[in-house]
Amino acid sequence: MKLNVKIYRYKPGTEPHYDTFPVEVPETANVLDALERAWADHDMSIMFRHACHHASCGSCGLLVNDQEKLPCVTPVTDYGEGATLKIDPMRNMPVITDLAVDASVVYQRMELIGMPIIRNAETIRPDKRTILPEGLETFGRFENCLECGLCLSACPVMATDPQFLGPMTLAAAERLLAEPRGADVDRVYRLVDDEHGVWRCHSSFECTEACPYEVDPGAAIMRLKRKIGMRKLKRFFGGS
Amino acid sequence: MVEKQLTRERASSWSWILQAFTGIMLVVLLGLHMVVQHFVVTGGLRNYQQVVQYISNPFLFLLEIAFLIMVTWHALLGVRAIILDLGLNPATERKVTAFLSIVGVVVVAYGIWLSATIVAQGA
Amino acid sequence: MSKKFHVIVIGAGSTGTATAHDLALRGLDVTVIERGEIASGTTGRNHCLLHSGGRYAVKDHEGAIECIEENMILRKIMHDVLELNDGLFVAVDESDLAFKETFLAGCEECHIPAREVPVKRALEIEPYLNPKILAAVQVPDGVFEPYRFCLSFLATAVKNGAQALPYHEVVAMKMSGNAVAGVRVRDYRTGQEREIDADLVVNAAGPWAEHIAAMASVDVPVQPTPGVMVTIAKRLNQMVINRLNKPADGDIVVPQRQTSIIGTTSWKVENADAIPIPQDHIDKMLHMGELMIPAVRQNPIRGVMAVARPLISKPGTDERDASRTFECFDHKYDGVENFVTISGGKTTTARAMAEKVSNIVCRKLGVEAECRTRDVVLESYRNYYDN
């Protein structure tokens, strides 16, 4: 399958521009494979972040035709034979060079909430029971959130307010409140119940559209609003 | 950054709840505002005399004042939300809140004064 | 120590980052150079399997013992990037079943805690397993997240004073007579080149180690040997499911997050950059995976990846027989001083590889410092950026 990739190029101190490269990839390829072909066949100075190529590390997030995508799991067939893919770095993060962004805000905000990456794995048995092998107390698995930052890139509030905690952060808080794993729940409530926390969200659901891994930050924020709202109202009307 | 987030003065989260509450109230009050203005006085508020007659009704007077308070609150809270979206520093944010609060009080006072003046002229 | 030695580590995969951590802990001044993102080479596109050693328990005792030791150490020092659900070796056919006793004996010899699980029980634990399996053996396999695995090591190294230079490629060795005196790097952020001096250079470039070594006119027998992995868009197993037999193509299904990853194949390439993925390898993975977990056919493919492992090539061996353990090359035996290559191995044994190469580095520099990486708990991967 033949494609053109139109890649955003930027070196500090110079004007950004686009370079377009023709590439040929198999039908089974993802956008990241196309990008890697452009890098290997045309210009090895193209810098882009990538590691796992199977939606686990969350490092490769970028914009394809202005929409937030995780290119390692975005099939080239989504765009069709002969298409030109315009590739830009994520929004709302400083650009180091080309497509590589400084994503430090992602880990800093996740660390602020303190959600551990390991959670209890849901059962995969049809009867919803969990049967464990000898020696194990629980099945664990990595959280759905890849910490890719695509939701921070897509969020229109992040585009104007750097203090906004962001969809990913709020979704992590919601997960932590649902499964605290020993965390200080009051601290998490204090963090997110803030003008620049959950209440800054204007419900555009761009985060949900951008999320590559079923985190659905938009819905998580709504659950969080409800949780906090109910807690506030309860306290206001004399509950505890 | 982490510390800054944690130690920041707690801003009220009531704004969203109030925005939703006043919003829902407005749906009701705006409906009444429109309906009563068109139907309580036959043919709607067409001339000065009809307006005076309308606002001189104590129930409608209170209704209009309640509507004014709700709409002012909702509007200014909305303006505040748009401004806070710009990610200002906390000191500026407090100034914005103070300024908009004053605007709100002035608007409501003006509304009450205006209504009272009209009622007085009609009497 | 009168002088603080500066060591450059080329490559920020699992070996490079673990080596940087080890050397930084021993008080050396370390700079890690990586041409792209951390773990953007072999380690990143890893199978994510934290080996129990079971896979090598019959044919490669040395490798198996290394695995189980490192597995236990990583459980202690790396808290946040491991899914520890153990693994099962399952017998699908009669030949697998015949292998069982050999396997159990091998595990015992290598001190790998292995216990047979009744088939009925195994099917209760793993409902998607092929109901026709004939036997199942539980071993302490695990799953890691390769990118964060490297970031944990690097975060700790940076906390101990190391410097990380991603987006920098080594383009030449700086030589002083027959000794390496540093490297010439291209900073891809600016396109400019500069020299960085060092007392010693560690080549941890994985399948690209041969290319780096050639810059100092030495030869390293690394054979880039890619493998294809197919990720299924549903988590079909909680434990790692292995085929109870000799290592072969498609003998493992590793669960991770909400997916299951089938691996892997093995073939040789010349160039390790951007490896084309052969369709027949994808088909083979699905076919072999299906024998253990039939549901792999009923679920969509989330992604397909391939990357070259850096196997140490010995002339005349098949790629499955090439050593999976690692080797250190002190290039003074090739006539070049202050230059060491570490290659081969597995991510699971990255710490052991780092220990061995760091021992050589310290001996060469005359630094007396014990390896402490067995006990020092690593920083959270999230702290990589907080420096």
Add this chain to the structure above:
Amino acid sequence: MASDVQPKPVKRKPIEWFNLKGKRVGFWAYVGMRLSAIGLVLYLFLHLAVLSQLAVGPTAWDNFVALAKSPIFLLLDVILIIGILVHGLNGIRLSLIGFGIGVPSHKLMLWLAVILTIVFSILSALAIFSETH
């Protein structure tokens, strides 16, 4: 990372929320909400200012009412009603999902709001323009 080369900082223009590049339907609802909000706030202040004519006296007010019956003013009335419908209906939707009600069908509710806005806009336009004759 070596700090001699600084990354390109994020430029946060105040109007960045209006960047429509690559945005999807939920974003349009947000932009619609905000634009109608700004319009309605302006209208509110205008309306209050105009009402001051009532304090001036009967003639001033009746003159204004005559002006308000011109077709251009009636068109502005229709635009006002569209703004109120957009803001009100979407506002109800946002309140519901904000309290966790109907979150999975937020898009469905949006389309419902759009349809109701169109229907009521047409009805009110017909009512307003027929009333004058």
